Amino acid sequence: MRGRPTTVLPWKAEEGERGAALVWLAFMMTFLIGVAAFAVDLGWLYVNSSRIQRAADAAALGGVTYLPSFPATAQATAVDVGGANGYTEGIGGNATYTYPPPPEDYQFSVAITAPVSTFFLRIFGQNTVSMTREATAEYILPLPIGSPENEFGTQSQGFWAAISAPFTERRQGGFYEGQCLVSSSTSACSTSNPDFRSTGYWYSVEVPVGASGLEIDLYDAGYYDRGTFFSETGDYDYNTGSDVTTTWAVYAPDGTPLDPTDNPLASCSVGLGPTFTFTPEDSSPNTRNTWATLCRITSTVPGRYILNVRSTGTGYATNQYAIRADTLSGPAPSVSGINDISIFANVNGTATFYMAEVAEVHAGKDLELVIFDPGDASGTNIITILDPYGNVPFCSFRVENETGAIDDSGSGSCSIDATKPGNDYDADIVRVTIPLPANYTCNAGGAFGGCWWQIRYQYQQQPSDRTVWEARIKGNPIHLVQN
Ligand SMILES: [Ca+2]
Ligand SMILES: [Ca+2]
Ligand SMILES: [Ca+2]
Structure with missing residues (x-):
């Protein structure tokens, strides 16, 4: 078809x-x-x-x-x-x-x-x-420093705690409490200390869960001039006729743990406190070479009680003391410094003491230690940092003098030679940076929770060494974390 x-x-x-x-x-x-x-x-x-x-x-x-x-x-x-x-x-x-x-x-x-x-x-x-968007922030409390024990600055620890009078020159080793870089008298400076603060030093007295009651005792709390650094606590007058007026205060825990300055005064059932001022050579009470109760608190809550010491009035002198805390029942409290500690060593030999508690949460961050004015002894002075396992970590360090200029620096295994005259760190700030590895861990079998770092301070001869120590994790204490 x-x-x-x-x-x-x-x-x-x-x-x-x-x-x-x-x-x-x-x-x-x-x-x-x-x-x-x-x-x-x-x-x-x-x-x-x-x-x-x-x-x-x-x-x-x-x-x-x-x-x-x-x-x-x-x-x-x-x-x-x-x-x-x-x-x-x-x-x-x-x-x-x-x-x-x-x-x-x-x-x-x-x-x-x-x-x-x-x-x-x-x-x-x-x-x-x-x-929907989500954010998480965290705050990092200052590292507990100085001691996980219930005492601070006792002779068995190899150092005393210390505070200078308000017109003591900074180069004597009290970084914060002296108003002067250069003093012109016991009541005036010719050059001011830019880091001066009138609030002295702060301690945290931690009452653990399961404990109740708290007593804070002080040893040689007042200033009693020994005329030499090398005897007993070594309270010392640098400038004839000078002395230290010392004021203590105990505060109760509050809801702002980052700020110790806003806590309410504790109420003490026994003792001199919650606040007490020791006049120089105070005989009422006379705390020379003896313990006195500052504050006994019958009813406590678990948490951070605060102890403050400051010096007032005039003077160019230094006062050494020790702190001890006990609970009335249950586990012992701990006494540590907040932000910084001021100590005096006059014991011959090697002092090994707790520096800072660095929890595992800080893995991958930088730990910074600051040591002011170390090395005041004849012979060799070696400062060695020990991690929670007792190993010496890697660190870098630099030494700044009073004008901010860098005097010295180095890096390697963290043992710092502060021997004069080659390494004279008088009046200097030694900054030590320790990078914590990403897999940093505490020592599960170690003492006091296993996260404490130590300082081994070796003096060849009897020292008379006022120093201020600080430990912190570098970075903003309040910051966002990745969700
Ligand atoms: Ca507070
Ligand atoms: Ca004293
Ligand atoms: Ca010193």
Whole structure:
């Protein structure tokens, strides 16, 4: 069968192609508008997710300082701070706040959920998108330093605790409490100490869970001039007719553990305190070579009691003492320095003492030790740092003089030679940086929880060495952590 020849008519073909093109165009336009809409909305959502993240970050940083004592205040502060950053909760605002449990009790997590209006996505019926962003902040308390024991500065530890009178020159070894770099009398400076503070030194007396009651005793708490550094506590008058007036105070725990200066005074059932000022050569009570009770607290809560010592009035002299704390029942408390400790060594030989407690949470960070004015003894003086296993770590160090210039530096196995005259670190600041490895661990079998680092201080001859020691983890104490 023969069919009719098929003739392709040009105009019909054009018509068909044009129709297809129109359909194609319509489709492409819809597609492109959709893509454009999606791109615009995606950008908008991204901008808003950053805004919510920033509000969550600020809220977490604002709240974390109230933990662990005041979780409700932490949450209220988070809502306030988040609101100030544009995400108001509840009536008048449409953000919601939740608090996911953080991995550690010194951390605080905030999640903010808020609706974000869309533009083009409305075409597809999507008027808002709900977005949630979460942030976690943590605070790192100052490292406990000086001692995990219930005493500080006793003879068995190989050093005394110390404080100078307010017009003692800094180069004598009291970094903070003397107003003078150069003194012109016992009541005036010709050059001021830029690091002077009138609040002296702070100690943390930690009452553990399961203990009750607390007694804080002081040995040789007042100033009794021995006329020589080498006898007994070595209280000493650098400038004839000078002395130290010494004031003590005991404070109860509060909800701001980062700040020891705002705690309420403790109430003492027995003892001289909660505050007591020893006049020079005080005979009432006479604490020379003897212990006296500063404060007994019958009813305690577990936590951080605070002991402060400061010197007042005039004088160019130094007062040495020791601190001891006991609970009335249950496990013993610990006495350690807050931020820095001021000590005096006048015992011949090697003193090995606890420097700082560095928990495993600090793995990967830098531990910085600061030693002011070490090495005041004849013969060789070697300072060696020991990690929780008793090993000598790697460190780098530099030595700054009073003008800030670098006198010396080095790195390697962390043993620092402070022997005069080659390494005269008189009046100098020795800064030691120890990088903690990413896999840093405490010593599970070690004493006092196994996280304490020690200092081995070897003197060839009897020293008379006032020093101030500090230990800290480098970085901001309050910061965000990765979620
Ligand atoms: Ca406080
Ligand atoms: Ca004394
Ligand atoms: Ca010294």
